[in-house]
Amino acid sequence: MLAVNYTNLRDNMKTYMDKVTDDYETMIVLRKNNKNVVMISEESYNNLMENIYVMGNKENYDWLMKGKAQLENGQYSVHELSEVEDNE
Template sequence: MLAINYTTLRDNMKTYMDKVTDEYETMVITRKDNKNVVMLSEESYNNLVENIHVMGNKANFDWLMESKKQLDSGKISIHELEEVDFSE
C-alpha cells in the first residue's frame, strides 16, 4: 500500500493511476484533518465487492468453507468435461 499527499498525486496523477491499475497497488491519498482517500483499481474494487457479497451470505460462506475443508483433506474427484453443442 502506498501513501502520498494530495499535492504529489495531483502533480503526478497519470503515474500514480498507472501504478494503481497496472501493479494492483492500493493508494492512500493523505489530506488535512485526516480526511484521507483510498484509491484502487476498478478491478480490485469489483473483486472486493464480490468477496463481500459472497462471504457476507452465511450459506455461501459455509458452503465455501466445507469445500475448502474437503479439498484440504484430499476428498476430491476429477471429472472429464464434455463440450455441449447447444445449437442442436
C-alpha cells in the same frame, strides 16, 4: 501500499493511476486533518464487493467452507478435459 500527499498526486496523476491499475497497488492519499482517501482500481473494487457479497451470505459461506475442508482432507478428484471438435 503507497502513500502520497494530495499535491504530489495531482502533479503526477497519470503515473499514480497507472500504478494502481497496472500493478494492483493500493494508494492512500494523505490529506489535512487525517481525512485520507484510499485509491484502488475498479477491478480491485469490484472484486472486493463480490467477496463481501459472497461471504455475507451464510449459505454461500458455508458451501465454500465445506469445499475448503474437503480439499484440505484430500476429498477431491482430478478430471481430464476432453477436446471437442469444431464441427460437433
